[in-house]
Amino acid sequence: MDTFTIPAVLTIAGSDSSGGAGIQADIKTITAHGLFAECAITAITAQNTTGVRDVQDVDPQVVAEQIDAVFEDIPPAAVKIGMVSSAAIIDTIAERLAHWGATEVVVDPVMVATSGARLISADAVAALTSRLLPAARVITPNIPEAEALTGMHIESEDAQAEAACALARTFGCAALVKGGHGVADANDVLADPAAGSTDVAPAITWFRHERIDTANTHGTGCTLSSAIACGLACDMDLAEAVASAKDYLSGALASGLNLGHGSGPVDHMWRMGAQRRTSAAGAPTPTPR
Template sequence: MKTALTIAGSDSSGGAGIQADMKTMTANGVYAMSAVTALTAQNTTGVTDILESTPHFLGEQLDAIFTDIFPDAVKIGMVSSADLIVVIAEKLKQYKAKNIVVDPVMVATSGAKLLRDDAVEALCRELLPLAAVLTPNIPEAEILSGMTITDATGMEAAAKYISEKYGCAVLCKGGHKVNDADDLLWRNGFGKWFHGKRIDNPNTHGTGCTLSSAIASNLAKGYDLDESVERAKEYISGALAAMLDLGHGSGPMNHMFALKGAFTE
């Protein structure tokens, strides 16, 4: 069985973060492991408190994983401080981690900024050059490129700039009223559009975490990047189309929509 590691924050309501990542990896047929960067008190209506891991303890978690069950892919999500980002980068280089997917979680769905300026700088300096692929949404792509994105041409310009600056592939995700459900993969000087089906479901908590984890899972299984993105988009469409409706806010998706068997009865 192939293995994947998520380095991210815990979501106590189970719809995003570590919990969404591990469900996604399991549903996509890989063995899931985690290194927790922060605990959040969170539900479908928002985040009420955050307790960060110490850099030392995060390093200990990563040592424990890499020295025993080496991951075939690594997904990095919410990391809110520069000190934690530096530790992650050091460990990934030390252990020569492969198939690194970075979901640069910088802006909440509400528009609130999640990363301090020093953490944004550390993310760009330390982690982005290590990535096989970044998966920014429109607001995050705007921060990384310094551009305003209002249409498909803007997505292409920003993705090209980010890809060339950091030397990695960039999957610029549509949404935020720009090319909904259509994502652009830019790498090696060329862009490729992945067209998705717009699913009218208001419950989208954890979609970014889920997509990046599904891409990491498929890279772990040996699919190339294009096919990994294609399969991940298909998976997230199924999870949204299942129309799970939980909570009082933007609820989670059904990550296990395709799970069938005696124990699910």
């Protein structure tokens, strides 16, 4: 029998019981890109499209064991890191990734809710900025997160680009500051420092897309960051990986999937759309029990 291999991508994040964000969104995204998904779960959440009910962190030692088990057997070509709420877990992740020499690391620094409320403690922010962000190939903050990390007020595209440059200089990694929150709605800006140097002006690249009018945006940040990791795992350069990820997310938003009573998930499997819609149209209606 003929055999083959495909690149693996590791997602380190929390579990979303509703399936729209976190580990579940990442696994769907990685699978949709034809790659092999691996995971290390940092927290278990009880949530749906209307909100989060409860969160339980995973013991840091268990997080470490998950990461080690993955690298020992099927080493990932890229790593995506999502929400990590405790300093102990952040320190554990940083230490284990350094041990295994992980390089293509995408960090989505989930710090601030859409409402503006902080999602992680002050000591966790300190660990994030001192241990995890400097180890990244690229970080993907939204506007409120970029403001929290830089202390800047971002109300224009010029300020958005300036914040991306400031982040790149501070952490020595590329920074993709995403639009939204009233600034550059669907336009993201990438600042990529030359060879990781903080002394050279970062190269700036804008990624412009038409804003898609939909209320179903649950998991967009998770989806974009894991799609970028997929591009890096396939040996794309960073700008190519971001452009590819933006195209994928745009398709997932434009698909028209409508689930739940709140902000529903994007359609991670939108590229299967025509075949899936035909199958669903012919499926029998379930009988209530």
